[in-house]
Amino acid sequence: MKAAEEARCRAISEGDYETLADLISEDVVYTHSRGYRETKAEFLANTRMRGKCTQTRNATEVRVFGDIGLVSGSYTVLFPKIASSPVEITGSPVEIATFQAWRNESGTWRLIGQLGSVISGD
Numbered sequence: 001m002k003a004a005e006e007a008r009c010r011a012i013s014e015g016d017y018e019t020l021a022d023l024i025s026e027d028v029v030y031t032h033s034r035g036y037r038e039t040k041a042e043f044l045a046n047t048r049m050r051g052k053c054t055q056t057r058n059a060t061e062v063r064v065f066g067d068i069g070l071v072s073g074s075y076t077v078l079f080p081k082i083a084s085s086p087v088e089i090t091g092s093p094v095e096i097a098t099f100q101a102w103r104n105e106s107g108t109w110r111l112i113g114q115l116g117s118v119i120s121g122d
Contacts, residue, residue, distance in 0.1 A: 033116035
């Protein structure tokens with residue numbers, strides 16, 4: 001599961017939307033650090049619209065309970081500066097605390113829930 005989260009961060013950083021889509025469950029509830037929620041389709045569409053951003057995972061704690069896994073920790077994101085984002089993005093690094101839920105779906109770990117909160121940055 002930790003490898004899946006690292007792959008998710010890498011896919012966002014590299015603009016690999018096919019891999020990103022495979023790592024996110026159809027059931028996901030993705031709550032961004034600014035408070036708005038998205039479905040899988042909304043998250044993928046907005047991620048494509050925003051374009052690549054650098055996402056670096058910091059220390060994490062992983063707990064696995066059968067087919068459910070929980071990841072807590074933080075990551076640092078450097079968003080591109082764009083005007084059409086649903087929130088104001090300045091192009092500065094942002095550190096985000098996260099709590100994620102993952103589910104093993106037929107042998108593949110997929111994200112089913114994310115809750116983020118800004119720690120520092122714009």
